[in-house]
Amino acid sequence: MKTPVHIAVTGAAGNISYSLLFRLAAGDLLGPDQPVILHLLEIPPAMKALQGVVMELSDCAAPLLHRVEITDDPYKAFKKADYAFLVGARPRGAGMERKDLLVVNAEIFSVQGKALNEVANRNVKVLVTGNPANTNALIALRNAPDLRPENFSAMSRLDHNRALSQLAEKCGVLSKEVKNVIVWGNHSATQYPDLHHAEVKGANALSVVDYEWFTDEFIPKVQQRGTEIINARGQSSAASAANAAVDQMRDWALGTPEDNWVSMGIPSDGSYGIEQGLVYSFPVRVTNGEISVVKGLDINDFSLRNMRATEAELKEEREIIKNLL
Numbered sequence: 001m002k003t004p005v006h007i008a009v010t011g012a013a014g015n016i017s018y019s020l021l022f023r024l025a026a027g028d029l030l031g032p033d034q035p036v037i038l039h040l041l042e043i044p045p046a047m048k049a050l051q052g053v054v055m056e057l058s059d060c061a062a063p064l065l066h067r068v069e070i071t072d073d074p075y076k077a078f079k080k081a082d083y084a085f086l087v088g089a090r091p092r093g094a095g096m097e098r099k100d101l102l103v104v105n106a107e108i109f110s111v112q113g114k115a116l117n118e119v120a121n122r123n124v125k126v127l128v129t130g131n132p133a134n135t136n137a138l139i140a141l142r143n144a145p146d147l148r149p150e151n152f153s154a155m156s157r158l159d160h161n162r163a164l165s166q167l168a169e170k171c172g173v174l175s176k177e178v179k180n181v182i183v184w185g186n187h188s189a190t191q192y193p194d195l196h197h198a199e200v201k202g203a204n205a206l207s208v209v210d211y212e213w214f215t216d217e218f219i220p221k222v223q224q225r226g227t228e229i230i231n232a233r234g235q236s237s238a239a240s241a242a243n244a245a246v247d248q249m250r251d252w253a254l255g256t257p258e259d260n261w262v263s264m265g266i267p268s269d270g271s272y273g274i275e276q277g278l279v280y281s282f283p284v285r286v287t288n289g290e291i292s293v294v295k296g297l298d299i300n301d302f303s304l305r306n307m308r309a310t311e312a313e314l315k316e317e318r319e320i321i322k323n324l325l
């Protein structure tokens with residue numbers, strides 16, 4: 001048996017974690033021979049609920065789960081963390097403007113960035129799910145100067161998986177028969193799900209579906225999918241978000257196949273003219289735990305306009321919280 005890895009999860013009593021923690025305990029992240037120690041972070045009012053979740057984890061008698069620690073102190077939660085899922089965030093309350101939400105969450109992620117900087121494993125992989133995920137990731141990484149910016153990513157895998165499934169359903173194929181979709185930019189309604197390079201059973205996707213379906217149905221469907229789920233379920237996506245978090249972190253840790261890519265929010269290296277340092281979702285491949293942007297794709301004017309629009313939104317978000325960078 002391997003040495004256990006330390007996995008920190010914030011917002012551990014929340015909806016997404018109620019699915020995520022059980023997937024982690026079952027070995028869905030790193031496989032059936034990798035024991036795990038879970039470090040769960042919550043705020044004081046949620047500690048009682050968190051104790052209930054820990055009882056349920058115990059009741060799974062999961063063979064890989066060596067230990068569960070709970071705390072409301074990020075410096076304890078992130079100690080020795082090899083992987084950190086930053087899920088916890090303040091939801092938008094009544095009368096709260098988008099700007100207010102950015103500011104309260106910015107404060108949370110600045111504290112957590114500092115704590116990761118002090119106590120986490122130097123190779124920690126930090127995946128930010130809590131919204132606004134890209135800007136929260138930017139704040140966390142800027143507050144962790146002793147870690148590399150490459151230790152941080154923002155979750156765009158739920159959007160990527162939504163794009164895969166929408167295209168697969170339209171074409172009547174399995175999602176595994178669809179490759180190379182891209183989600184560019186922010187995890188928000190400005191994201192640009194792009195099919196120009198996608199393949200369906202080896203054929204270019206845009207030779208299989210109408211261009212009007214792509215522009216008028218597919219793009220808004222993927223952009224608005226979160227809202228569609230809230231309207232149907234009365235709550236935001238939780239199990240699919242946890243699944244996406246596992247997918248993104250697993251591909252980051254174990255690598256992507258050579259003939260496919262995935263979308264991840266990462267600090268821009270300037271590729272495709274996106275401002276360096278902004279946390280922006282790109283098509284990426286991962287080898288030996290290192291993420292690299294897929295370079296050299298042809299980008300037409302339609303794509304460029306959409307990629308710039310979502311970049312502009314990220315710059316606006318950064319402007320609002322610039323005092324915390």
Ligand code: NAX
Pocket residue numbers: 010011012013014015016017041042043046087088089090091108128129130131132133155156157158159187236237238241
């Ligand atoms: P919940 O409100 O159910 O849970 C959030 C939990 O975080 C709560 O238990 C709360 O007590 C805790 N929390 C708040 N501040 C904290 C802090 N400083 N330290 C530790 N824990 C703290 O939300 P849930 O449905 O689980 O969603 C979590 C976050 O994911 C939200 O910000 C949500 O908007 C975001 N999402 C991001 C997605 C993505 O694709 N990037 C998709 C799903 C989801 O909407």
